[in-house]
Amino acid sequence: MNNLSLITDEISKVILGKKDVIKNTVLAIAAGGHILLEDIPGVGKTTLALALSRTLGLDYNRIQFTPDVMPSDVIGFNMYNQKTGNFEYVKGGAVCNLFLADEINRTSSKTQSALLELMEEGRYTVDGVTRKLPMPFIVIATQNPFGSAGTQRLPQSQIERFMIRTSIGYPDAQAEIDILKGSALDKQSLLHNIISAEELMEYRAAVENMYVKDNIYKYIVKLVNATRHNKYIEVGISPRGSIAILKMAKASALYNGREFVTPDDILDILECTACHRIEMSSEGKAGGITEKRIIEDIAASVKL
Numbered sequence: 335m336n337n338l339s340l341i342t343d344e345i346s347k348v349i350l351g352k353k354d355v356i357k358n359t360v361l362a363i364a365a366g367g368h369i370l371l372e373d374i375p376g377v378g379k380t381t382l383a384l385a386l387s388r389t390l391g392l393d394y395n396r397i398q399f400t401p402d403v404m405p406s407d408v409i410g411f412n413m414y415n416q417k418t419g420n421f422e423y424v425k426g427g428a429v430c431n432l433f434l435a436d437e438i439n440r441t442s443s444k445t446q447s448a449l450l451e452l453m454e455e456g457r458y459t460v461d462g463v464t465r466k467l468p469m470p471f472i473v474i475a476t477q478n479p480f481g482s483a484g485t486q487r488l489p490q491s492q493i494e495r496f497m498i499r500t501s502i503g504y505p506d507a508q509a510e511i512d513i514l515k516g517s518a519l520d521k522q523s524l525l526h527n528i529i530s531a532e533e534l535m536e537y538r539a540a541v542e543n544m545y546v547k548d549n550i551y552k553y554i555v556k557l558v559n560a561t562r563h564n565k566y567i568e569v570g571i572s573p574r575g576s577i578a579i580l581k582m583a584k585a586s587a588l589y590n591g592r593e594f595v596t597p598d599d600i601l602d603i604l605e606c607t608a609c610h611r612i613e614m615s616s617e618g619k620a621g622g623i624t625e626k627r628i629i630e631d632i633a634a635s636v637k638l
Contacts, residue, residue, distance in 0.1 A: 338364060338537065338589045341528045345385040348521040349378050351509030355502050358606045359386070359474075361589060364537050365581040367497020368453050368473040370610065377502045379476045383434040384522055386474075391530045392431035393468065399441035405448035409458040423460060428452055431468055431531060435475040439487055449473065450492050470534050490569065490613060497578050498603075499610035537588065544584035545594040553597055553638055554579050557604070560632045561611075566618030567628060575611040582607045597638055604633055 338360055345356045359382065362369050371379050380396065387394035397407060410426035427433065428449060435449055452458055453473050457466045475496065477488070493499070505513060529537070554576055562570030571579075579600060586599035609625040618628065 336589070336591055337529050337533070338585075341389050344389050344525055344528055345382070347524050348385050349382055349502070350512050351505050352378075352502055355500050356382070357589070358498055358500055358603065361582055361585040361603060362497045363390070363470075363472055363534070364541055364588065365497060365578075365585040366470075366538050366541070367578065367581065368475070368495065370493065370496035370499040371474060371476045371502065372479050372499055373476065373501050373503065374478060377504065379474075379502060380434065380436070381522075382502065383432065383474050385525055386472075387432045388522060388525045389528045390432070390534055391527045392470070392472070392534075394432045394434070395427045395430040396434040396436060397427040398436045399438050399445070401440065401442060403441045403445050405445050406460075408445060408448045409452065410460055412461050421461075423463070423465075426458075428473075429458075429465075429467065431470055432472045432474070435473060437477060438475040439477040446488060446492065449475075450495055453495055470531060470538070493610050494572065494574060496610065497582065498606040500606045541581065541584045541588055544587055546580070546584070547594070549638065550583070550595050550597070550600070551580075553600060553636070554583075556636045557600070557608075557632060560636055561608070561629075564628065564632070566615055566621070566623050567612050568615040568618075569613035571608055571611045575608065578611075579604065579607050601633055605629055 341360050342353060342357045345360075346353050349356055359369055363386070371382075373379055383396070384394065386392070397403065406426065408426045408428045410424055410429060412421040413424050414420075415422050428435075438446060438449070452467060452471070456469075456471060457464055459465075558571045558576045558579070561567050564570070582603040583595050583599040586602050587593070587595045590599070605626060608629050612625055612628070614623065614625065614628070
């Protein structure tokens, strides 16, 4: 069992009955990506982010996004120091290793863009001075899929910058009983640090160098092309999505202790990596076809 598996098991102490969600999140981090959690309040999104920061040894910050949050709250600003007579830089909330952007769809598009620029560029500019973000830099953004009042929906081009979209969802009956029994405990104190930030960067390098045969590349291209020529899909998966699928499959191979990628690695991560990258056509929406179902149908129809 490698350390990626140990991280999943450790976080499962505080997020009960959701091992697949935890595993996919760990894979996305190992693959160098960011995570979009689309969920209702109260199911453990903040708990998951805190657990990740503790087990990975990462500097953690959180901002509750509201309409009045400004880009300067995210990237920082210069403040005049009367004692020295100089302007001094004050760090924004996102300048850390693991940043939880809570309810990202409740802030302005300008603030959303500031965060998404950090995710894409790994650096930021304040008053003409460009600074690099600490590495690793991971964003976990949450949004509530229900209730549109006061929300600013992320455009497809921005949603696609998240490597995966996942949902914790309600716990099953037994998990909820276990949650109730342990509700008085500080579960975060039970967690141990499994790896350091430096070791995480080594895992990312190992993912990058994972061996991939040509037939695996062809299989990914077949899957992606199938989304571009489907009557129920208006916008298919872009080349950025193809790269995300490959990186997640590599991380899955590393998680499973292999030095090469198999088709099963692709199928294991396809739903969380692909569903948010497609736009359903009016025919698909009218037919009540979900993104999950169409991706499952494509995976079943595309042969190796």
